Amino acid sequence: MTAVLETQNLSLQFGGVNALSDLSVPIERGALHAIIGPNGAGKTSFFNCLTGYYRPTSGVVRFEGTEITGLNAAKVAALGIRRTFQNIRVFPKMSVLENVLAGGHLRATSNLFAITFAGPRFRHTERQLRDEALASLEFVGLVEQANNLAGDLPYGMRKRMELARVLIAQPVVVLLDEPAAGVSSVERAELSSVIRRVHELGTCVVMIEHDVDLVMEIASEVTVLDNGRVIASGRPQDVRTNPDVIRAYMGRQRQ
Amino acid sequence: MSNEEVGRRATRARGPRVARGVGVLAATVAAALVPQLTHNQYYLGVAFQAEMLMCLALGLNIVVGYAGMLDLGFAAFFAIGAYTTGILSTKEHWSIVASIAPGVAVAVVCALIIGFPTLRLRSDYLAVVTLGFGEIIQTIAINLNQTGGPTGIYAIPALTIGSVVVASNTGYYYVFLVLVIVFALFSTRLRHSRLGRAWLCIREDEDAAKAMGINTSHYKLYAYMFGAVLGSITGSVYAPALTAISPASFGFSESLLIVMAVAIGGLGSIWGVMFGAAVVEIFPEVFRQFAQARLLVFGVLLVVLMVVRPRGLFPERAFQGVGARIRATLARVKGQPTVPRLDAVASLQPTDES
Numbered sequence: 119m120t121a122v123l124e125t126q127n128l129s130l131q132f133g134g135v136n137a138l139s140d141l142s143v144p145i146e147r148g149a150l151h152a153i154i155g156p157n158g159a160g161k162t163s164f165f166n167c168l169t170g171y172y173r174p175t176s177g178v179v180r181f182e183g184t185e186i187t188g189l190n191a192a193k194v195a196a197l198g199i200r201r202t203f204q205n206i207r208v209f210p211k212m213s214v215l216e217n218v219l220a221g222g223h224l225r226a227t228s229n230l231f232a233i234t235f236a237g238p239r240f241r242h243t244e245r246q247l248r249d250e251a252l253a254s255l256e257f258v259g260l261v262e263q264a265n266n267l268a269g270d271l272p273y274g275m276r277k278r279m280e281l282a283r284v285l286i287a288q289p290v291v292v293l294l295d296e297p298a299a300g301v302s303s304v305e306r307a308e309l310s311s312v313i314r315r316v317h318e319l320g321t322c323v324v325m326i327e328h329d330v331d332l333v334m335e336i337a338s339e340v341t342v343l344d345n346g347r348v349i350a351s352g353r354p355q356d357v358r359t360n361p362d363v364i365r366a367y368m369g370r371q372r373q
Numbered sequence: 374m375s376n377e378e379v380g381r382r383a384t385r386a387r388g389p390r391v392a393r394g395v396g397v398l399a400a401t402v403a404a405a406l407v408p409q410l411t412h413n414q415y416y417l418g419v420a421f422q423a424e425m426l427m428c429l430a431l432g433l434n435i436v437v438g439y440a441g442m443l444d445l446g447f448a449a450f451f452a453i454g455a456y457t458t459g460i461l462s463t464k465e466h467w468s469i470v471a472s473i474a475p476g477v478a479v480a481v482v483c484a485l486i487i488g489f490p491t492l493r494l495r496s497d498y499l500a501v502v503t504l505g506f507g508e509i510i511q512t513i514a515i516n517l518n519q520t521g522g523p524t525g526i527y528a529i530p531a532l533t534i535g536s537v538v539v540a541s542n543t544g545y546y547y548v549f550l551v552l553v554i555v556f557a558l559f560s561t562r563l564r565h566s567r568l569g570r571a572w573l574c575i576r577e578d579e580d581a582a583k584a585m586g587i588n589t590s591h592y593k594l595y596a597y598m599f600g601a602v603l604g605s606i607t608g609s610v611y612a613p614a615l616t617a618i619s620p621a622s623f624g625f626s627e628s629l630l631i632v633m634a635v636a637i638g639g640l641g642s643i644w645g646v647m648f649g650a651a652v653v654e655i656f657p658e659v660f661r662q663f664a665q666a667r668l669l670v671f672g673v674l675l676v677v678l679m680v681v682r683p684r685g686l687f688p689e690r691a692f693q694g695v696g697a698r699i700r701a702t703l704a705r706v707k708g709q710p711t712v713p714r715l716d717a718v719a720s721l722q723p724t725d726e727s
Contacts, residue, residue, distance in 0.1 A: 169584070170583075171580070171583075190583070191580075191583035191584060192583045192586050192587055192588045192589065193588075195583065195584055195585060195586035196586045200584065201584055203581065203584075207578050207580065207581035207584075208578075208581075209573065209574050209577035209578055209581065209582075210577060211573070211576075211577055211689070211691070212570075212573055212574070212577060212691060212692065213691040213692050215692065216570060216573070216691070216692045219570055220570045220571070220573075220574045220582075220585050220587075221585055223567055223570065223571055223574075223585045223586055223587050224585075224586040226566070226567035228566060228567065230568075233562055233563065233566040233567075233568060234559060234562055235562075236562055240566075244565075244566075265691070266691075267691050283585070287585075287586070
């Protein structure tokens with residue numbers, strides 16, 4: 119089995135509304151998989167099902183061949199499936215460094231005794247984690263901001279900080295919800311370079327993105343959603359010319 | 374290699390840490406000298422009551438300041454400690470020190486019973502539930518024979534540590550001073566560990582905290598339990614200090630006083646919370662010259678304070694103290710593109726490559 123993360127016949131209903139219907143999406147190991155589709159297509163709902171924020175009405179989510187459907191968000195994160203949020207969620211009153219350290223929460227394993235007496239081993243693990251947090255910040259180009267409040271960062275930097283927070287966890291799969299939305303063209307270039315590097319390091323990246331140019335530029339695989347269904351999937355250049363995709367984005371051509 | 378050495382050496386620069394240590398030491402010495410300045414029993418009484426409130430506020434700070442859960446019934450844990458010690462020392466003739474542990478145990482069990490089903494509630498609902506818990510404990514204390522009913526428990530023996538019998542206001546002043554210092558250090562340790570970070574994440578954004586792999590319901594329970602432990606220990610020392618306890622001391626107004634101390638001082642800030650407790654305890658006493666109007670004056674002062682400094686007198690500061698490390702990292706990357714170098718982040722390689 120080559121799919122690291124996959125869904126089978128995944129459906130999600132809110133009351134009578136079918137947010138997702140019968141989605142079977144395999145995400146290949148080592149892929150940079152883009153999920154695109156018009157607004158309301160169910161992209162974020164799909165992410166929420168994958169990461170334990172929503173419980174699908176029916177269907178299965180598998181990670182490394184094991185079913186993870188219905189696990190809570192913390193457990194899913196502990197498996198190495200890490201995400202960012204569409205409307206960026208930083209911890210505003212904590213410093214940038216602490217935000218990233220929080221991402222490494224599961225890697226700080228000191229027990230209460232060690233914490234209380236701050237022995238050498240505790241200091242060692244904390245220092246190691248701090249160095250890794252700084253390395254993650256360096257990776258996204260934010261070391262200078264480490265001691266600033268996350269709430270004081272401008273939008274583009276928050277996005278990069280969220281990415282650093284994901285990376286310190288050494289994730290197996292990274293899910294990015296609209297990483298390039300609302301950022302300037304300079305920041306966009308930086309982001310796309312960061313994402314590509316993450317992918318090159320061997321991490322599987324899944325991203326929701328509206329920026330078609332960005333998707334065509336870096337994605338290895340594209341799945342197009344519309345009205346909660348997969349309407350096309352494949353390599354970017356094939357999907358781009360798919361008539362269903364064009365119809366979903368542009369509307370039906372007049373007779 | 375040499376860069377790393379630069380980093381190591383830079384980290385050893387401990388200027389800020391020394392300054393902080395000096396500050397703590399100076400505050401401790403100043404506090405320790407207070408009983409030498411006056412022998413007025415009234416002043417000393419107010420002083421150790423202020424210290425007691427500091428202990429309670431430090432306990433509540435873990436729940437409200439760190440984890441962001443509004444607890445309006447914190448006096449319940451204070452009561453549990455005080456009553457456990459009161460009952461064990463008068464009826465079973467336990468020593469005060471030995472009665473602290475059972476008090477803590479009862480408090481933790483109660484925290485689990487109340488916390489487990491309710492801590493998934495969000496702030497407002499949680500406030501109502503904890504308020505109810507506070508009332509329940511007080512009502513139990515009023516109605517149970519073992520707790521002495523409305524009159525409470527009296528003739529609680531003095532605290533003895535080894536062969537030293539603590540029997541004066543001065544003595545309890547020092548005992549509580551030690552307790553304040555221990556609680557403050559413990560809170561600081563917690564704050565700068567994964568526990569503290571997890572609590573702050575929950576306070577800031579609970580859903581995002583889950584994405585960090587933080588089991589939010591567990592961590593909220595931990596915060597509640599730590600608060601209960603500190604509250605209960607304070608109660609156990611409070612009982613012999615006053616020699617008598619009654620349900621009236623553990624009502625909603627006491628809970629509110631503790632919340633006030635935390636909010637006035639600054640949520641999550643150790644210095645702030647201690648200062649807030651001192652203000653809440655001492656100011657009404659200072660205003661005694663206003664006689665009947667003293668609480669009114671105090672109230673007005675509080676309103677002004679919250680308008681002028683909405684985040685408290687000494688608001689929490691973001692975690693700092695890696696300036697040297699950052700400078701070292703910066704020195705290492707200087708002159709290189711802001712964004713990624715692969716070799717610099719070898720540690721970021723995913724562990725699973727199968």
